[in-house]
Amino acid sequence: xxxxxxxxxxxxxxxxxxxxxxxxxxxxxxxxxxxxxxxxxxxxxxxxxxxxxxxxxxxxxxxxxxxxxxxxxxxxxxxxxxxxxxxxxxxxxxxxxxxxxxxxxxxxxx
Amino acid sequence: xxxxxxxxxxxxxxxxxxxxxxxxxxxxxxxxxxxxxxxxxxxxxxxxxxxxxxxxxxxxxxxxxxxxxxxxxxxxxxxxxxxxxxxxxxxxxxxxxxxxxxxxxxxxxxxxxxxx
Numbered sequence: 001x002x003x004x005x006x007x008x009x010x011x012x013x014x015x016x017x018x019x020x021x022x023x024x025x026x027x028x029x030x031x032x033x034x035x036x037x038x039x040x041x042x043x044x045x046x047x048x049x050x051x052x053x054x055x056x057x058x059x060x061x062x063x064x065x066x067x068x069x070x071x072x073x074x075x076x077x078x079x080x081x082x083x084x085x086x087x088x089x090x091x092x093x094x095x096x097x098x099x100x101x102x103x104x105x106x107x108x109x110x
Numbered sequence: 111x112x113x114x115x116x117x118x119x120x121x122x123x124x125x126x127x128x129x130x131x132x133x134x135x136x137x138x139x140x141x142x143x144x145x146x147x148x149x150x151x152x153x154x155x156x157x158x159x160x161x162x163x164x165x166x167x168x169x170x171x172x173x174x175x176x177x178x179x180x181x182x183x184x185x186x187x188x189x190x191x192x193x194x195x196x197x198x199x200x201x202x203x204x205x206x207x208x209x210x211x212x213x214x215x216x217x218x219x220x221x222x223x224x225x226x
Binding site for chain 2: 034041042043044045046088092097098099100101102103
């Protein structure tokens with residue numbers, strides 16, 4: 001089992017729709033969780049971080065964490081073409097290093 | 111905000127030569143830096159963790175004699191790809207963890223290495 005797994009893409013949604021990205025992790029001791037956006041040829045940029053169970057909202061983005069299920073998700077409301085990118089789920093296991101999922105490629109069609 | 115400056119942004123080198131990539135934390139001290147490698151359409155793979163003043167910790171399967179990491183100060187870490195081969199062509203990215211126990215990480219802009 002991979003340490004961090006993301007739902008396989010690519011994911012395509014129409015402009016204005018909600019994009020839902022999912023991620024599961026294997027280490028129950030994981031403490032912090034992140035979603036990064038990566039455009040082709042660029043380094044990742046942090047979108048959201050979440051540390052406790054529940055929802056965390058920031059603008060059009062909502063991160064959801066369920067530690068019991070070892071599941072974290074990202075919802076993007078009112079998706080825009082500029083949201084088209086690869087989204088990486090990352091898990092910090094012990095405040096020492098971060099592990100990334102394989103990424104989900106999102107395409108928002110105008 | 112915290113900025114990590116990574117240079118060069120791209121480099122082309124001949125097989126057998128060595129290439130050095132630098133990462134500098136510009137406005138904060140980074141006790142720990144992480145080096146990742148990313149092949150096309152794949153995720154970031156952690157290569158090694160470097161701590162200031164000590165030897166780097168390499169992930170399984172990463173050759174420490176080929177990928178030399180030096181973290182001589184709280185603001186500079188370097189990765190040297192020695193005797194580069196075409197299969198080393200990849201996108202290399204560094205990341206730094208902020209001092210003080212914060213969970214925050216910041217990434218460099220990445221280096222595109224092409225070995226011909």
